[in-house]
Amino acid sequence: MAPPDKGAAAFLYPPTSNNIEFFAQALRAGALVAIPTETVYGLAANADLPSACRAVFMIKGRPLLDPLIVHFADLAQVAHYAVLTPTARTVAERFWPGPLTMVLQKTARTDSLITAGRDTVAVRMPAHPVAQQLIAAAGIPLAAPSANPFGYVSPTTAQHVVDSFGAAVPFVIDGGPTHIGIESTILDLSQPEQPRILRPGAISAEAIAACIDVPVAASASPARRPGQAALAPGTLESHYCPNTPLHLVSPGSLPPPAPTHARIFLKRPLAPQPTDFWFSESGQLTDIAHHLFALLRQLDRADFSALYCELPPATGIGIAIRDRLRRAAAKFR
Ligand code: TXA
Numbered sequence: 001m002a003p004p005d006k007g008a009a010a011f012l013y014p015p016t017s018n019n020i021e022f023f024a025q026a027l028r029a030g031a032l033v034a035i036p037t038e039t040v041y042g043l044a045a046n047a048d049l050p051s052a053c054r055a056v057f058m059i060k061g062r063p064l065l066d067p068l069i070v071h072f073a074d075l076a077q078v079a080h081y082a083v084l085t086p087t088a089r090t091v092a093e094r095f096w097p098g099p100l101t102m103v104l105q106k107t108a109r110t111d112s113l114i115t116a117g118r119d120t121v122a123v124r125m126p127a128h129p130v131a132q133q134l135i136a137a138a139g140i141p142l143a144a145p146s147a148n149p150f151g152y153v154s155p156t157t158a159q160h161v162v163d164s165f166g167a168a169v170p171f172v173i174d175g176g177p178t179h180i181g182i183e184s185t186i187l188d189l190s191q192p193e194q195p196r197i198l199r200p201g202a203i204s205a206e207a208i209a210a211c212i213d214v215p216v217a218a219s220a221s222p223a224r225r226p227g228q229a230a231l232a233p234g235t236l237e238s239h240y241c242p243n244t245p246l247h248l249v250s251p252g253s254l255p256p257p258a259p260t261h262a263r264i265f266l267k268r269p270l271a272p273q274p275t276d277f278w279f280s281e282s283g284q285l286t287d288i289a290h291h292l293f294a295l296l297r298q299l300d301r302a303d304f305s306a307l308y309c310e311l312p313p314a315t316g317i318g319i320a321i322r323d324r325l326r327r328a329a330a331k332f333r
């Protein structure tokens, strides 16, 4: 029997309790399952099975040097895989479950394939009920990168996963569009006295600093180009990248409309042209984040020769949106 066409709806499974039980068992046995989280969809594997984790790298085309985030359902489980310092516990109690990943010292239980040989591991407790139920039912943590081919725009719907992987990822749980729309904030707490944001997200450096009463370095380490000496996790200059050239401008500075150019406004313009698009009706930053990747994917599938896009202000989640847009546009500069 031939596999269904790429994009066939047959790949999407609703999160019924029967399906969650089935996929929990499948994950335990080593299958890969694409799962909804509140940030983006993840491509999940049993974190205790190196063979399953290796398959995640292969399907994504991800370098083995780029470590994975491990997802948990409860704090007791985290303690088997990472060293929970008092600071880490304070942060976990305040922000978990939620869109925050902590980089902590790993324990012997965490396989070095997941951490790309590092002595730290990235851990997170997602807030999405389907992710929580699945991890709890499986009884094992799930290693899960975003469910997109390495370097491409992250998926915020189940259909995005099918669009990218087709039959290569036959198990996709459809939990609807993700709520936040951009990946979790990554906080490096491996040196608790020097907390550092490695990737901005919905939870800000200020909110974390207020919680632990220690300043949090907000800037990621300098971006590196692919292939440069050591791959600095999460800091690749080019990432989240459409195939259509993307150019960024400040608000109000989009070029005049042209038939082969899409113009992306932060909010609905007063008199939109046929080639005009917008992230949000209101221009609210959380709304822009929610629609960011879906619109980039939609326009990348259309026949435009270039995309021009307004950059939001660098406040709140705008910092994370700018980070993603800058990386998405980096290779077209
Ligand atoms: O919101 C999210 O975090 C989503 C959902 C699925 O949970 N996951 C996600 O995973 O964005 P991924 O693999 O696309 O991005 C994880 C980032 C990578 O840039 C990786 O280099 C970094 O986390 N990372 C993982 N382990 C690390 C470590 N030990 N030290 C520093 N960075 C690490």
Ligand code: MG
Residues within 6 Å of the ligand: 145, 146, 154
């Ligand atoms: Mg990713």
